[in-house]
Amino acid sequence: MLPQPPKHIVSLTPYIPGKPIEELERELGISPIIKLASNENPLGMSPKALKAAEKAIHICPRYPDGSGFVLKLALSRALNVDMTSITLGNGSNDVLELIIRTFARPGDEIIFWQYAFAAYPLLVQAANAKAVVIPAPHWQQDLEAALKAISSQTRLILLANPNNPTGTYTPEARLLKCIQKVPPEVLIVVDEAYHEYQTEGDYQTALGWIDKHPNLIVTRTFSKAYGLAGLRVGYAVSHPRVADFLNRVRQPFNVNSVAQAAAIAALEDQAFVKKSVELNQKGMQQLIEGLNALGLDFIPSVGNFLTIDFKKPAMSIYEKLLKKGVIVRPLANYGMSNHLRVSIGTMEENAVFLKALN
Numbered sequence: 001m002l003p004q005p006p007k008h009i010v011s012l013t014p015y016i017p018g019k020p021i022e023e024l025e026r027e028l029g030i031s032p033i034i035k036l037a038s039n040e041n042p043l044g045m046s047p048k049a050l051k052a053a054e055k056a057i058h059i060c061p062r063y064p065d066g067s068g069f070v071l072k073l074a075l076s077r078a079l080n081v082d083m084t085s086i087t088l089g090n091g092s093n094d095v096l097e098l099i100i101r102t103f104a105r106p107g108d109e110i111i112f113w114q115y116a117f118a119a120y121p122l123l124v125q126a127a128n129a130k131a132v133v134i135p136a137p138h139w140q141q142d143l144e145a146a147l148k149a150i151s152s153q154t155r156l157i158l159l160a161n162p163n164n165p166t167g168t169y170t171p172e173a174r175l176l177k178c179i180q181k182v183p184p185e186v187l188i189v190v191d192e193a194y195h196e197y198q199t200e201g202d203y204q205t206a207l208g209w210i211d212k213h214p215n216l217i218v219t220r221t222f223s224k225a226y227g228l229a230g231l232r233v234g235y236a237v238s239h240p241r242v243a244d245f246l247n248r249v250r251q252p253f254n255v256n257s258v259a260q261a262a263a264i265a266a267l268e269d270q271a272f273v274k275k276s277v278e279l280n281q282k283g284m285q286q287l288i289e290g291l292n293a294l295g296l297d298f299i300p301s302v303g304n305f306l307t308i309d310f311k312k313p314a315m316s317i318y319e320k321l322l323k324k325g326v327i328v329r330p331l332a333n334y335g336m337s338n339h340l341r342v343s344i345g346t347m348e349e350n351a352v353f354l355k356a357l358n
């Protein structure tokens with residue numbers, strides 16, 4: 001008999017990513033195919049980031065800078081935080097795993113909410129920690145219920161703001177009130193993967209509260225608005241003591257040279273980010289109008305995606321869209337089998353999606 005991993009690994013189900021374009025091309029033999037399934041940037045990446053990436057391929061015979069010095073310096077300037085408070089990751093998924101591996105012992109409780117990002121339950125289970133799932137009535141994470149659920153076994157709270165796949169967010173006042181009530185020995189992670197898209201007046205990044213709350217960690221990513229999903233770069237900002245622990249567990253070369261170079265250039269090109277956010281706003285408007293015209297319900301979203309409520313199992317609609325060359329995201333694994341999530345694309349892609357949906 002083959003060696004068996006522990007039970008919590010045997011019962012783990014792999015993360016289901018959005019269907020890759022190439023896979024659907026192979027299956028259907030049709031193109032073009034549009035993918036609106038993984039909240040990627042429809043404009044691609046900054047041309048400056050692309051140039052930097054192409055140049056950096058030449059330094060790849062050498063190991064990357066294991067400390068990510070230049071990227072951390074650029075981030076520390078852009079975010080106005082100390083370099084020692086930054087931890088780099090192979091995407092923010094890597095950072096989230098690092099946080100859990102560093103701080104959670106087997107059996108420790110980790111709190112997150114219903115309809116949380118699908119990576120959370122998987123990361124928690126992989127660490128043999130115990131998931132404590134808090135209700136999110138009307139797609140709003142119940143923060144008070146989470147505070148009540150904190151026990152002596154609780155190590156971590158994972159909160160995405162805004163949340164994926166619902167696209168909802170927790171306003172500044174409520175978030176701060178919650179952070180203030182988290183006991184100092186419990187870490188609270190605010191996952192700000194969609195931070196760059198935020199324009200609501202009552203939204204606030206949690207970054208500025210770390211000084212006062214050393215148990216607070218903010219994670220961000222270059223996968224969404226910066227358009228570097230395939231290069232895998234994310235980071236955490238935390239109290240330097242927390243970052244020090246994370247960096248002890250972190251693999252020394254978890255962010256490769258090309259990714260580091262591209263991220264530095266992407267960070268400098270804020271005009272590209274601005275353009276991306278503006279396109280997202282226009283595309284969101286276009287989709288909302290199109291869905292209204294079709295009489296379809298959706299969850300109001302502040303992200304670069306929209307989750308549609310078909311009021312009946314949506315898998316067959318997902319499959320019909322696939323046959324028309326449009327990839328969106330089914331959400332049955334989130335307990336949302338009546339919903340499909342569509343990422344905001346270019347105006348042309350959005351039009352193709354709406355036509356196919358019709």
Ligand SMILES: *Cc1c(COP(=O)(O)O)cnc(C)c1O
Pocket residue numbers: 039090091092093094117160163164191193220221222223224229233234
């Ligand atoms: C997309 C996403 C991430 C980013 O993942 P990366 O590993 O950085 O690509 C993190 N959190 C949430 C909630 C997301 O939707």
